[in-house]
Amino acid sequence: MTETNLRILLKSRPQGRPGPQHFERSEEPRPTPRPGEVLVRHRFLSLDPYMRGRMSDAPSYAAPVALGAVMEGECVGEVVESHHPGFSTGDRVRGARGWQQWSVAHGSTLIKLPDQDGVPDSAYLGVLGMPGTTAWVGVTEILQVKPGDCFVVSAASGAVGSVAGQIARRMGARVVGIAGGAEKTRFVTEELGFDACVDHRGDLASALDAACPNGIDCYFENVGGPVQAAVFPRMRDFGRIAFCGMVAEYNQDPPPPGPNLMALVRKRLRLQGFLVSDHPRAWKQWSEVGGAWLREGGLRFREDVAQGLENAPEAFAGLLEGRNFGKLVVAI
Amino acid sequence: MTETNLRILLKSRPQGRPGPQHFERSEEPRPTPRPGEVLVRHRFLSLDPYMRGRMSDAPSYAAPVALGAVMEGECVGEVVESHHPGFSTGDRVRGARGWQQWSVAHGSTLIKLPDQDGVPDSAYLGVLGMPGTTAWVGVTEILQVKPGDCFVVSAASGAVGSVAGQIARRMGARVVGIAGGAEKTRFVTEELGFDACVDHRGDLASALDAACPNGIDCYFENVGGPVQAAVFPRMRDFGRIAFCGMVAEYNQDPPPPGPNLMALVRKRLRLQGFLVSDHPRAWKQWSEVGGAWLREGGLRFREDVAQGLENAPEAFAGLLEGRNFGKLVVAI
Numbered sequence: 001m002t003e004t005n006l007r008i009l010l011k012s013r014p015q016g017r018p019g020p021q022h023f024e025r026s027e028e029p030r031p032t033p034r035p036g037e038v039l040v041r042h043r044f045l046s047l048d049p050y051m052r053g054r055m056s057d058a059p060s061y062a063a064p065v066a067l068g069a070v071m072e073g074e075c076v077g078e079v080v081e082s083h084h085p086g087f088s089t090g091d092r093v094r095g096a097r098g099w100q101q102w103s104v105a106h107g108s109t110l111i112k113l114p115d116q117d118g119v120p121d122s123a124y125l126g127v128l129g130m131p132g133t134t135a136w137v138g139v140t141e142i143l144q145v146k147p148g149d150c151f152v153v154s155a156a157s158g159a160v161g162s163v164a165g166q167i168a169r170r171m172g173a174r175v176v177g178i179a180g181g182a183e184k185t186r187f188v189t190e191e192l193g194f195d196a197c198v199d200h201r202g203d204l205a206s207a208l209d210a211a212c213p214n215g216i217d218c219y220f221e222n223v224g225g226p227v228q229a230a231v232f233p234r235m236r237d238f239g240r241i242a243f244c245g246m247v248a249e250y251n252q253d254p255p256p257p258g259p260n261l262m263a264l265v266r267k268r269l270r271l272q273g274f275l276v277s278d279h280p281r282a283w284k285q286w287s288e289v290g291g292a293w294l295r296e297g298g299l300r301f302r303e304d305v306a307q308g309l310e311n312a313p314e315a316f317a318g319l320l321e322g323r324n325f326g327k328l329v330v331a332i
Numbered sequence: 333m334t335e336t337n338l339r340i341l342l343k344s345r346p347q348g349r350p351g352p353q354h355f356e357r358s359e360e361p362r363p364t365p366r367p368g369e370v371l372v373r374h375r376f377l378s379l380d381p382y383m384r385g386r387m388s389d390a391p392s393y394a395a396p397v398a399l400g401a402v403m404e405g406e407c408v409g410e411v412v413e414s415h416h417p418g419f420s421t422g423d424r425v426r427g428a429r430g431w432q433q434w435s436v437a438h439g440s441t442l443i444k445l446p447d448q449d450g451v452p453d454s455a456y457l458g459v460l461g462m463p464g465t466t467a468w469v470g471v472t473e474i475l476q477v478k479p480g481d482c483f484v485v486s487a488a489s490g491a492v493g494s495v496a497g498q499i500a501r502r503m504g505a506r507v508v509g510i511a512g513g514a515e516k517t518r519f520v521t522e523e524l525g526f527d528a529c530v531d532h533r534g535d536l537a538s539a540l541d542a543a544c545p546n547g548i549d550c551y552f553e554n555v556g557g558p559v560q561a562a563v564f565p566r567m568r569d570f571g572r573i574a575f576c577g578m579v580a581e582y583n584q585d586p587p588p589p590g591p592n593l594m595a596l597v598r599k600r601l602r603l604q605g606f607l608v609s610d611h612p613r614a615w616k617q618w619s620e621v622g623g624a625w626l627r628e629g630g631l632r633f634r635e636d637v638a639q640g641l642e643n644a645p646e647a648f649a650g651l652l653e654g655r656n657f658g659k660l661v662v663a664i
Contacts, residue, residue, distance in 0.1 A: 053598075059598075060598055061569070061598050061599070061600075221593075224593070224594065228593070237393070243593060243594075243596040243597045244597065245597060246593070246594045246597070249592070249594060255592040255594060256592060257589035257590065257591065257592060258589065258590045258591050258592045258593045259589065259590050259593075260581070260587040260588060260589060260590045261556070261560070261575060261578070261590045261591075261603070261605075262556065262575075262578045262581060262587060263605075264575040264603060264604065264605030265575045265576065265577060265578070265605040265606070265607065266385075266391075266392055266393050266605070267393070267605065268393075268604075268605050268606055268607060268610060269603075269604070269605050270602065270603070270604045270605075271593065271596060271601075271602070271603040271604070272596065272600075272601070272602045272603070273593075273595075273596030273597040273598070273599065273600050273601050273602075274597070274600055275597065275600060278600060
């Protein structure tokens with residue numbers, strides 16, 4: 001068992017695209033747990049678009065990662081040594097443990113994974129983790145999808161979009177995905193079971209008109225940019241847009257302007273932004289509902305696994321450009 | 333009693349600013365009521381920003397006024413001849429009777445004004461009419477103002493804004509108006525009792541920072557343009573914006589872009605457009621609540637009265653440029 005702890009630190013704040021040059025590796029001895037603490041060996045690290053915001057010191061809902069500090073991120077791993085009564089050696093856990101191979105955590109900050117539920121551990125970073133819970137909140141609480149709604153989601157093959165569309169379809173909506181390229185759009189219809197999926201690399205406006213001939217009732221916004229510009233004028237009266245993220249714009253400084261908002265009056269639209277962290281009760285709800293769907297084979301997901309913590313910076317840069325295919329995790 | 337009916341017809345559809353050249357006068361014999369109908373002599377015509385939309389044939393929530401047809405608008409007037417059991421000669425009524433001196437209406441389309449309530453008839457076009465009801469819906473249903481909220485309203489001396497601010501203040505908010513020029517801002521604080529009012533003709537950003545040092549919880553949007561651009565970045569976490577109108581942009585074609593919407597996620601904002609016509613129950617509610625406030629002197633309003641129906645086109649053009657001061661009506 002390695003005695004060193006490889007860590008990825010934030011080295012500098014990017015202007016525009018982040019890349020490996022904004023991170024640095026550091027090794028230190030693996031830490032030692034004190035009373036109440038647990039030593040965790042990390043198995044998988046989640047990479048998510050929100051991390052771009054943590055690299056910047058612009059005002060945001062969360063404090064930035066300090067220069068020279070370990071990058072923030074959720075991990076699943078295994079308890080190697082426990083000084084907390086709630087955990088034993090061998091327990092599988094999840095927690096916000098950062099981009100590193102090992103960590104010690106107070107037991108109160110870790111969540112134990114269910115035993116023997118047939119769900120791979122990494123799924124607790126994706127379909128049953130933060131991205132899946134985000135999809136659940138967006139579809140049920142923010143958009144309040146109703147049977148018969150035309151529901152559109154961008155980044156439809158991604159960690160959040162893939163789950164959002166499947167939830168909306170179970171709620172009776174007609175579900176249309178937006179994704180980039182033939183491989184992803186085929187996956188969205190054939191594997192995830194969406195009613196349609198359009199390619200934003202083609203003529204998106206015409207494709208949306210064909211897929212949503214009566215307009216769009218609900219839009220789950222993950223990307224911004226030209227996709228948002230194509231969807232916005234196609235919203236129907238009393239339409240709702242849930243703003244989860246706008247990943248296509250995270251590397252643009254200054255951010256581009258948005259749509260003229262007079263359509264909000266004319267069509268009585270509701271636009272609402274949300275963060276899953278404001279909805280603490282949704283985690284348990286979704287892990288029960290989504291977990292049951294998953295075990296009965298009614299919830300599909302795909303992972304894109306990068307190998308080795310040292311490759312996390314490059315994989316993260318690719319995530320912001322849509323190079324991943326499915327939920328991006330790093331096998332540590 | 334004049335036997336002719338002066339009518340103002342829509343002559344052409346404006347590109348940009350409307351003016352008298354887009355209207356034409358027409359005289360016809362005054363109409364004769366049939367069974368079930370009522371002959372109404374119009375006393376006051378309401379002029380409202382939404383009418384700009386009716387002059388255009390761009391897609392909207394309501395059909396445009398046809399070229400050559402009488403312009404749409406709400407009137408109050410007096411029953412001169414009744415063939416409907418619900419009305420008698422001398423009754424005061426309101427209804428969507430158009431820009432003309434007389435009309436016949438089926439009794440079912442008219443609303444009788446209360447007798448002897450001490451409220452001037454024209455107030456049923458403003459503070460107790462469509463604009464007042466719009467303010468009531470926006471503040472109570474859309475923004476859901478709470479005690480302690482910092483509430484900002486644009487066009488604060490206008491028909492909707494003046495009422496919205498007074499309602500929000502009764503609900504316990506700190507109320508800041510935005511208006512154009514020293515005379516209007518003074519009216520808003522001294523007559524309407526807002527906590528503060530800032531002048532959008534000055535350095536609006538600094539003035540808003542001073543008036544709302546902790547940011548803005550609720551914004552009642554009437555104008556768009558540079559005012560919207562100044563308010564938007566000052567919204568607080570969980571802020572709400574009710575979109576009632578964007579009068580500063582109605583003569584711009586194409587409409588200008590809006591703000592980048594990533595702030596919706598970061599601050600968990602809710603932006604919602606509304607039309608008073610979607611809230612039929614609010615009319616009775618507000619006429620009871622607002623009527624009581626008005627009779628006890630707790631609701632202030634100001635009217636800007638243009639004299640003569642023939643001057644309605646010029647007065648309407650001024651409304652879109654903020655030349656009115658208070659609710660604009662035409663004394664017919």
